[in-house]
Amino acid sequence: MLYNILGMRVITGKYKGRTLVAPKQDARPTLDRTKETLFNILAPLLEGSSVLDLFAGSGQLAIECLSRGARQAVLCDSGKSAAQAIRENFQKIGETPVFYNCDFRRCLSSVSQRFDVVFVDPPYAKNMYAEVLRLLIQYDCVAEGGIVVCEHSRGDEMPCAKGLEIFDVRNVGSVAFTFYKRSSI
Secondary structure: OOOEEEEEEOOOOOOOEEEEEEEOOOOOOHHHHHHHHHHHHHHHHOOOEEEEOOOOOHHHHHHHHHHHHOOOEEEOOOHHHHHHHHHHHHHOOOOOOOOOOOOOOHHHHHHOOOEEEEEOOOOHOOOOOOHHHHHHOOOEEEEEEEEEEEEEEEEOOOOOOOOOEEEEEEEEOOEEEEEEEEEEO
């Protein structure tokens, strides 16, 4: 089952204004104000970039990146309703998603490329960040000069990860974004 969230839309770029649906189960879509802050930071990095959206939910972050000039977006989510929302939202923009409908561990072990931008937005209560960051480096998924953006609850202490270093933290309401860049291992 899918539902429309009032105002959940693409905020700028070639798909600006397209409304999106969210999966009903376990959905926590990034709000427009939060998304706007995030993409103001990321804007200079997106043109021609490759993006990986783990725990993609509706796929809205990947779609926003494509709207702003990313050349490719790969999405992963294990949820059935997320898969349905992603397919429907990509149909609205006239693109076919590269989508892994599986656990993030399987996805990371299967992708055979490096990404310029990686979004990590797991269910907050499951505390998966350390494992995800470790696997991103283990499977060599982050490009040289690439960044990893973790969305989490404000005040959460984010883990260190060999091969990644925190270079920025931004708080937006009750949400925070921790930005990692690839470092020498």
